Amino acid sequence: MNSQNEITEEILAIEADARKSVEAGGSPELHPRRDYAPYRSSLLRHPTHELVRVDPEEIERVSPAFGHTDVSLLESDLTIAHAAEPIGERITVSGHVLDGEGRPVRNQLVEIWQANAAGRYVHKRDQHPAPLDPNFTGVGRAITGENGEYTFQTIKPGPYPWRNHVNAWRPAHIHFSLFGSAFTQRLVTQMYFPSDPLFALDPIYQSIADPAARQRLIGAYDHSLSVPEYSLGYRWDIVLTGPKSTWMEGEEDHD
Amino acid sequence: MTDTRTNTDASGPGAIGPVELNTSQIGTERQGDGKQTPSQTVGPFFGYALPYNKGWELVPPHRADAIRLHGTVFDGDGAVVPDAILEIWQADATGTFSREQGSLEPDGYTFTGFGRASVNLAGHYSFTTVKPGPTSVGRAPSVLVTVFARGLTHHLFTRVFFPEDTDAHGTDAVLAAVPADRRSTLLSVSDGPASYRFDIRLQGDGETVFLDFEN
């Protein structure tokens, strides 16, 4: 396995390369590179052919419908699923799901999953020798509201080690899965927390070569979402691709 | 501390937790620069979160028109990928897409057109569904597939076509956009009564065609 320094050098070289292409007039990369060598698992799993560009047809301009048939309101509170409260820093994570023109994505499914406060997932293949918390599963779901808003009540996840290279640690993050009003807007991503010292070292976060794009994954501490003597608040808006894929549906068809 | 969370069944984000959140703030204020949120890998630990009961059963297997759509996911070395998760989205047998809720709580009757299945340790996935009808004139019946896995920084979209629809393949706009020598990677193989196999090769020989929707 490589050292952190070797991985960091690879990360910096790719970032410098991306910066040069922007300086030469290219547009900044919005998404991570699929072929991102510092993230070793991408080596054998990225397609080598260009993606084939096609126009979305009707089925791709709509999306599966989710609603309160699928998700109970209780599922957005990750702290009440067990007999007692989980250990950790109580947080609220709230924001909007929007399309590329800033329009709310209403009545759509948001799923999250995360490690516990010690950095351990409730997953049989998670080998990290940190304690499980009997009062925390780390899975939540919500349906977005009229303004595209969502809110989760949870605890702050811990950073955790992985085996990409020697002494590799993931910055604390919450996994998010999102649907838009068109199937082409599907997004799975991760939300991070401000000022994490592991950002510069993490090849998953850094797989997005443009520093401004990486910033979009960081939730903002928001004091207005903090509850006195109880919990801290973070705000994170998620912007899906669009709007070309959604314009067929128009404004009236969201209910 | 006494548990004061008695109001969790009330509606709206303000009802979460023992203390009211400031919901007026949640409704309006925007965060970020308004540009597209980047993708990140699904990672290895989605197994207790994303799969749901009968996610692979778009229709019950005993239904007369049920088909099996299954296959194996391979990496660039030809090794099976044991930690991928697939979603499918499709029209019903008449070519109509569903607007019904309830995918996450299948009732065995409502066809929502959406399914989700993780692969097993041998990289194999399996859905029970119906063969979709063509969604418009000139289109060949197909099922949309989204692939997520550890190592994929961004999901991959592809489409499964059915081997018997050769006439429609000639007029389908997606197949027309695919170089002729790679079209076969989008065709499933009939491997038994009402069973279709669709293997996915992420990289290398016979690499599956992955799609990018212009938007």
Ligand SMILES: [Fe+2]
């Ligand atoms: Fe994670």
